[in-house]
Amino acid sequence: xxxxxxxxxxxxxxxxxxxxxxxxxxxxxxxxxxxxxxxxxxxxxxxxxxxxxxxxxxxxxxxxxxxxxxxxxxxxxxxxxxxxxxxxxxxxxxxxxxxxxxxxxxxxxxxxxxxxxxxxxxxxxxxxxxxxxxxxxxxxxxxxxxxxxxxxxxxxxxxxxxxxxxxxxxxxxxxxxxxxxxxxxxxxxxxxxxxxxxxxxxxxxxxxxxxxxxxxxxxxxxxxxxxxxxxxxxxxx
Numbered sequence: 001x002x003x004x005x006x007x008x009x010x011x012x013x014x015x016x017x018x019x020x021x022x023x024x025x026x027x028x029x030x031x032x033x034x035x036x037x038x039x040x041x042x043x044x045x046x047x048x049x050x051x052x053x054x055x056x057x058x059x060x061x062x063x064x065x066x067x068x069x070x071x072x073x074x075x076x077x078x079x080x081x082x083x084x085x086x087x088x089x090x091x092x093x094x095x096x097x098x099x100x101x102x103x104x105x106x107x108x109x110x111x112x113x114x115x116x117x118x119x120x121x122x123x124x125x126x127x128x129x130x131x132x133x134x135x136x137x138x139x140x141x142x143x144x145x146x147x148x149x150x151x152x153x154x155x156x157x158x159x160x161x162x163x164x165x166x167x168x169x170x171x172x173x174x175x176x177x178x179x180x181x182x183x184x185x186x187x188x189x190x191x192x193x194x195x196x197x198x199x200x201x202x203x204x205x206x207x208x209x210x211x212x213x214x215x216x217x218x219x220x221x222x223x224x225x226x227x228x229x230x231x232x233x234x235x236x237x
Contacts (some may be wrong), residue, residue: 007134007213010154011097012109013090016141016207021082026143028079029109029227032072042070042113049073049108050121052186063186064119067220070111075229083107083229086141090207097209098136107231112150117220119193120155121184123212123232132237138216140230141207147224152208155195155215162193183215209233 017025033041047057049071050064061068074080087094087104095101112118123138140152162183185191195215202208210216218226 004213006098006100008210009097009137009211009212010214011209012202013093013207013209014091016086016203017082017143018156019205021076021086022143022205023084025078025079025114025229026155026227027141028136029072032079032109035207036069037072038113041072042068042111044066044195045071052184053182056185060186064121065116066119067116068113069116069118069203070113071108072110073108074106075109079109079229080107083231086207092210098235100134100137101233102236103234104139105232105234107228107229109227111228112146112218112221112226114149114221114223117150118186118218120190120215120217122151122215124183125160134235135212135232136235137209137211137214138230139207139209140228142202142204142226142228144204144225144227146221146226149220149222150224150226151199151201151219153197153199153217153219154210155197155217157193157195157215159193159195161189199235 015143045068048061048064050060051057052060052063055063074084084104091101183190199219200208212232
């Protein structure tokens, strides 16, 4: 059974990656990027994991990542194995934060160069209450921090526009449930809604968990490159 509280979770898993894991992952991604990685996976990229109903990928990219970012999905096999082992190793701690957790989706590698960022948004849980797979939370883990900027943030608010008295599907708390449709910078109501931002700069190797009903984003990088992996934690019926 999934409860609304799980999709509102904000937590951390320290030492999710070992120093050896971080070194292996950096080397694997350097090999994958090669000499022209910035061009192939950033400036010439035309697809994005983000979507906005009724808009093209190009339009969604302009909303979520107006200055672009580098994405590699799926990651190289070497990286995928290290991350899978890290999830397995951390599963007891992950399930303390998310009791309904069953598995982790495929990981994505991202980099933010100077000026690049992700605008605030909410991932949402599932468009169909009958879907047996429910998204609980995002998970991110930094390999190397940018020299300045690039901090991850979550945003909280008590504004009523973000909430509904309806709830979706069996197993959900019958109290308030999040209204996630259009909760991104494509919507005037979301963009202008008052929110409080909480910035964090975790140690490399620490995993951050942020519920799929939590507004979040990444501050613009001012110097260097922010290098991290992200994925999503799910519950399968």
